[in-house]
Amino acid sequence: xxxxxxxxxxxxxxxxxxxxxxxxxxxxxxxxxxxxxxxxxxxxxxxxxxxxxxxxxxxxxxxxxxxxxxxxxxxxxxxxxxxxxxxxxxxxxxxxxxxxxxxxxxxxxxxxxxxxxxxxxxxxxxxxxxxxxxxxxxxxxxxxxxxxxxxxxxxxxxxxxxxxxxxxxxxxxxxxxxxxxxxxxxxxxxxxxxxxxxxxxxxxxxxxxxxxxxxxxxxxxxxxxxxxxxxxxxxxxxxxxxxxxxxxxxxxxxxxxxxxxxxxxxxxxxxxxxxxxxxxxxxxxxxxxxxxxxxxxxxxxxxxxxxxxxxxxxxxxxxxxxxxxxxxxxxxxxxxxxxxxxxxxxxxxxxxxxxxxxxxxxxxxxxxxxxxxxxxxxxxxxxxxxxxxxxxxxxxxxxxxxxxxxxxxxxxxxxxxxxxxxxxxxxxxxxxxx
Amino acid sequence: xxxxxxxxxxxxxxxxxxxxxxxxxxxxxxxxxxxxxxxxxxxxxxxxxxxxxxxxxxxxxxxxxxxxxxxxxxxxxxxxxxxxxxxxxxxxxxxxxxxxxxxxxxxxxxxxxxxxxxxxxxxxxxxxxxxxxxxxxxxxxxxxxxxxxxxxxxxxxxxxxxxxxxxxxxxxxxxxxxxxxxxxxxxxxxxxxxxxxxxxxxxxxxxxxxxxxxxxxxxxxxxxxxxxxxxxxxxxxxxxxxxxxxxxxxxxxxxxxxxxxxxxxxxxxxxxxxxxxxxxx
Numbered sequence: 142x143x144x145x146x147x148x149x150x151x152x153x154x155x156x157x158x159x160x161x162x163x164x165x166x167x168x169x170x171x172x173x174x175x176x177x178x179x180x181x182x183x184x185x186x187x188x189x190x191x192x193x194x195x196x197x198x199x200x201x202x203x204x205x206x207x208x209x210x211x212x213x214x215x216x217x218x219x220x221x222x223x224x225x226x227x228x229x230x231x232x233x234x235x236x237x238x239x240x241x242x243x244x245x246x247x248x249x250x251x252x253x254x255x256x257x258x259x260x261x262x263x264x265x266x267x268x269x270x271x272x273x274x275x276x277x278x279x280x281x282x283x284x285x286x287x288x289x290x291x292x293x294x295x296x297x298x299x300x301x302x303x304x305x306x307x308x309x310x311x312x313x314x315x316x317x318x319x320x321x322x323x324x325x326x327x328x329x330x331x332x333x334x335x336x337x338x339x340x341x342x343x344x345x346x347x348x349x350x351x352x353x354x355x356x357x358x359x360x361x362x363x364x365x366x367x368x369x370x371x372x373x374x375x376x377x378x379x380x381x382x383x384x385x386x387x388x389x390x391x392x393x394x395x396x397x398x399x400x401x402x403x404x405x406x407x408x409x410x411x412x413x414x415x416x417x418x419x420x421x422x423x424x425x426x427x428x429x430x431x432x433x434x435x436x437x438x439x440x441x442x443x444x445x446x447x448x449x450x451x452x453x454x455x456x457x458x459x460x461x462x463x464x465x466x467x468x469x470x471x472x473x474x475x476x477x478x479x480x481x482x483x484x485x486x487x488x489x490x491x492x493x494x495x496x497x498x499x500x501x502x503x504x505x506x507x508x509x510x511x512x513x514x515x516x517x518x519x520x521x522x523x524x525x526x527x528x529x530x531x532x533x534x535x536x537x538x539x540x541x542x543x544x545x546x547x548x549x550x551x552x553x554x555x556x557x558x559x560x561x562x563x564x565x566x567x568x569x570x571x572x573x574x575x
Numbered sequence: 576x577x578x579x580x581x582x583x584x585x586x587x588x589x590x591x592x593x594x595x596x597x598x599x600x601x602x603x604x605x606x607x608x609x610x611x612x613x614x615x616x617x618x619x620x621x622x623x624x625x626x627x628x629x630x631x632x633x634x635x636x637x638x639x640x641x642x643x644x645x646x647x648x649x650x651x652x653x654x655x656x657x658x659x660x661x662x663x664x665x666x667x668x669x670x671x672x673x674x675x676x677x678x679x680x681x682x683x684x685x686x687x688x689x690x691x692x693x694x695x696x697x698x699x700x701x702x703x704x705x706x707x708x709x710x711x712x713x714x715x716x717x718x719x720x721x722x723x724x725x726x727x728x729x730x731x732x733x734x735x736x737x738x739x740x741x742x743x744x745x746x747x748x749x750x751x752x753x754x755x756x757x758x759x760x761x762x763x764x765x766x767x768x769x770x771x772x773x774x775x776x777x778x779x780x781x782x783x784x785x786x787x788x789x790x791x792x793x794x795x796x797x798x799x800x801x802x803x804x805x806x807x808x809x810x811x812x813x814x815x816x817x818x819x820x821x822x823x824x825x826x827x828x829x830x831x832x833x834x835x836x837x838x839x840x841x842x843x844x845x846x847x848x849x850x851x852x853x854x855x856x
Contacts, residue, residue, distance in 0.1 A: 142732075173650065284628050304738055319809065378704075379704040379705070379708050380708060381704060381705070381707055381708060381711075382724075436700075440701050441696075441699065441700060441701060442696065442701065442702045444693050445683075445687060445691070445694060447682045448680070448682060448683060448687075449683060449687075449691055452680030452681050452682035452683055453678070453679065453681065454679040455676075455678060456679055456680050456691065457676040457680065457692070458692065459662070460678075460691040460692030460693075461692040461693075462691075462692055463665065502747050520680070520681070520682035521682055
C-alpha cells in the first residue's frame, strides 16, 4: 500500500516525536497549493513544498524545454528565430496529436502501437476520396469519412481487447503490421498520391492573417481569464477554498504574456522571398483538440471513469462503472485522434505516400506523452503532457537537423532524453512513497 | 439526496430489527457454508459478528450485500422479506458494505473516490463544487477531521484515513446499514481507535453497523451486540454486556460455553443449533 505517514500528523504526534518538521512539510506538499494557501507568499510556500515532495507536475519538462532552447540557440542562432520556432510548432503538431491519442490508452495502463498506421490509413483514405477517380469529394466529407474509419478501427481493436480479453500490446501490434498493409494496399506499392485540395493543404501550411491571429490570441486569453474568475467565484459561493485572487491574476497574466509572445513570434515576417506571417492553422487545431479532450477527460463522468479504471479497475467495477464500454471508447478516441494526426501529416507533405513510418511515429508519440509526465502504468497523466512532450521531441529533432546531425544521432539523443525524463519522474516519486 | 440528509438522523422505522436473517442457508457444492443462520441487526447499534476462520462470516456478509444468492431462508429488511440479488439492490435498500480492500482508487482524491460511479453533474459536466462541499460535510458529520483537504489523493492517506473515507463513501448514499469487514485489521492503535469511534458515530446518527472482526478488544470496546458463528451455525447472539471474553472465546473455538448463560434473544438458536438448521433446510 502506498501510504505515507506524513498525512496523519495529528495521530502520529503522540507516537513519533522525530521528524515532525518533515511531516508538516509533507502534509502541505500533497495538497494542491491553491487549496491551502490564502495569500501569495503562502501559495508559493505550499507550491515549493509540493515540488520538494516530488509532485513536480509540468515543471521538469518545462525546465528541460528551456535547456534545449538554450543549448540549441548556443549552437545555432537560427534556432530561436521566428521562422524556425513556427516551423517547430508545425513539425511538432503530428507528435502532439499522436501523443494525445496515446494518453487515452496510457491512462488505462494500456498501449496502442497501431496509432501511427491508423493515422496513415486515415490520411490515405482522405487523399483517395479527394481524387477525381473517387468522385472528388468535398474536403470536409473526406475528412469526416477518414476520421470515422479511424474511430471504427479503434472501436474494433478496443472490442477485441476488452470483450475477449486480449492484451492491448498484442492486438495493436497486429494493428501496426496489419494497417501498414492496408495502407499499402489502398495506395498501391511505392506510390505517392498528391493532395490538390487547398483547404486540406492549409491545415498544416496555411496561416491566419495578422489581424485574425491577434484576435484569436486575445480571445484565448479572455476565455481563460473568464473561466478562471468564474471558477474561483463559484468555489467561494459554495463556501470552498479558492486560490488567492493574486495567484489567479498572476496566472492570467502569465497566459496573456505567453499569448502575446506566441502572437509576436507568429506575426513576425518569416518569409525569405515573399512575406509569410500569421498563426499557423495547425496551432489552432492542436489547441482546439487539447481543450476539448482536456474537458472530456477532466470534467465529465466518462473522463473520471478513465482515471478510476487506470487507478483501480476493481474499485471502478464495484462503483458500477461499465469497464468494457469505457475502455473500448478510449481505444476509439485514441484511433480517432491518431486519424487527425494522419490528416495533418498528409497536409504538411501535401501528399500521402508509402514512406510513412508509422512504427517510429507511434513510439515517438508514446515517448512524448511519457516525457510530458504521463504514466505508462495508468491513472496518471493529462492531455497537456502530450503537447509539451511533443514539443520537446520536435525541438530535439529540429535543433539537431539545424546542426546537420544524422538521423542516427537524433534517435540516440531522443532516447537519452526519454530515459532522463522517466528517471527524474521515478526518482522524484520514490521520495514521496514508502 | 445530499450528504447532510444522508448521514444523520435517519431514525429506524418501527421497533423491530433493521435486518433480520431467518434460517439463512448457503451451500457451495457439498460444503454448507451457512446452516440456518438466524441473526438480528438492530438500527442505531453496533453488532459484532465474530467467528474463527472458515466460520462463514464472509459468506454471510456477501449474501446480505447481494454477491451470493442464499440457498434457503429469508432476509427481512425492516420486517419485510427481500430478495437481494445484486450489490445494486442491496445499495437501493440502504445496505452498504466496506470490504477489507476498501475499493479506493489511489490516484483519485477523496471527493472523487466518495462520488465514484454516482457523480453529480451540471450541464453534463461534473459539478465539482457541489460534490466537494457534500464530501466535506459528510466527513465533518462523521468527525473525520484529520484530513487536511478533501482534494488530497487517497494515495497520501494513512490506513485509518482510508478506512474513514471508505466508510464516509458508504454513508453518503442514504444508507441505513453499514457492514464493515475487518475494518481494523491493518491499523495501528491510534487509527483503530479512530475507526471504532467512527463506527459509534454512525449509530449516533441512527445507522445500523455490522462489524466483522477477529479482535475481541475492539469488539468489547465498540459493540452493543455480539453474534458468534461456528462452522456455519450462529451459536449465540445477544447484548454484549451478557458476555465476557472467555465465554466468547469458548463459543468461537468450540461453538458452546459452559461458563455463562446469556438470556437468549428470541431469534437465538444457541441451545440447539443443529435442530434449527434442519428445520429451515
